[in-house]
Amino acid sequence: MPARDHLIVALDFPTAVDALVLVDRLEDQILWYKVGLELYLAAGPSIVESLRSRGFNVFVDLKLHDIPNTVAGAVRSLSTLGASFVTVHAAGGRPMLLAAAEAAAQSTHPPQLLAVTVLTSIDPQTLAETGVLDSPAGQVLRLGALAHAAGINGLVCSPQEVAQVRKTFGPESTLVVPGIRLATSAPDDQSRTATPSAALADGASYIVVGRPISQSANPAQAAANILDQIASADEQ
Ligand code: C5P
Numbered sequence: 350m351p352a353r354d355h356l357i358v359a360l361d362f363p364t365a366v367d368a369l370v371l372v373d374r375l376e377d378q379i380l381w382y383k384v385g386l387e388l389y390l391a392a393g394p395s396i397v398e399s400l401r402s403r404g405f406n407v408f409v410d411l412k413l414h415d416i417p418n419t420v421a422g423a424v425r426s427l428s429t430l431g432a433s434f435v436t437v438h439a440a441g442g443r444p445m446l447l448a449a450a451e452a453a454a455q456s457t458h459p460p461q462l463l464a465v466t467v468l469t470s471i472d473p474q475t476l477a478e479t480g481v482l483d484s485p486a487g488q489v490l491r492l493g494a495l496a497h498a499a500g501i502n503g504l505v506c507s508p509q510e511v512a513q514v515r516k517t518f519g520p521e522s523t524l525v526v527p528g529i530r531l532a533t534s535a536p537d538d539q540s541r542t543a544t545p546s547a548a549l550a551d552g553a554s555y556i557v558v559g560r561p562i563s564q565s566a567n568p569a570q571a572a573a574n575i576l577d578q579i580a581s582a583d584e585q
Contacts, residue, residue, distance in 0.1 A: 356558065358379050358558055365388070368384075376569065407433060412465050418448065436464070440492060469507040489510045490510075509543065510541070528542045546582035
């Protein structure tokens with residue numbers, strides 16, 4: 350697959366104008382954009398439509414986590430926008446995951462649902478403070494199994510667990526991996542990070558990159574560097 354098929358750029362911006370400025374600066378290098386809470390809440394569903402009308406695939410990353418009826422309704426609403434990927438929190442539990450999967454399956458244009466396992470910003474101590482005494486990897490595999498059993502075939506996990514997740518859930522799983530940093534980039538608030546090539550070599554289907562591109566002095570060059578790394582990982 351071309352390198353562009355593996356890269357999702359996170360548009361974590363306060364306004365649609367800021368987001369579209371980055372999109373323009375990246376020109377035709379990128380096929381996938383991710384709209385998260387900050388941008389979606391500021392710009393509304395029209396930002397998804399703007400990106401779709403420019404021909405991009407859109408990942409709507411709102412990490413739904415509520416009672417089953419509410420999450421099913423949210424999945425139905427997002428399905429009408431033409432989102433390719435939509436996230437739900439696996440920690441919402443089996444009934445919520447089943448309701449989300451059923452709502453997606455009944456949509457005219459079903460998005461692929463991705464279950465968020467353990468956020469890439471969470472380290473073992475932070476996880477323990479939430480009452481989960483297992484390691485992040487153990488909890489990722491537990492939540493991944495729950496999501497799979499509920500009919501959700503895509504998972505979001507950190508680069509540090511992706512090899513184990515790929516081995517456990519097999520080649521059909523869509524594994525989306527944020528927490529990507531170049532050897533030279535700052536970790537920011539991320540804890541469980543790796544480089545683009547390491548994440549892909551370990552089995553990521555897609556990597557999500559935000560600040561290493563969006564906060565770079567030259568975003569087009571940063572994206573090109575990452576695409577080069579993806580292409581060389583593909584050749585190995
Ligand atoms: O700027 P950075 O590359 O850290 O952005 C990562 C993106 O991936 C953010 O939009 C964040 O919300 C998202 N994400 C994450 N960890 C998850 C799920 C999504 O960092 N487990």
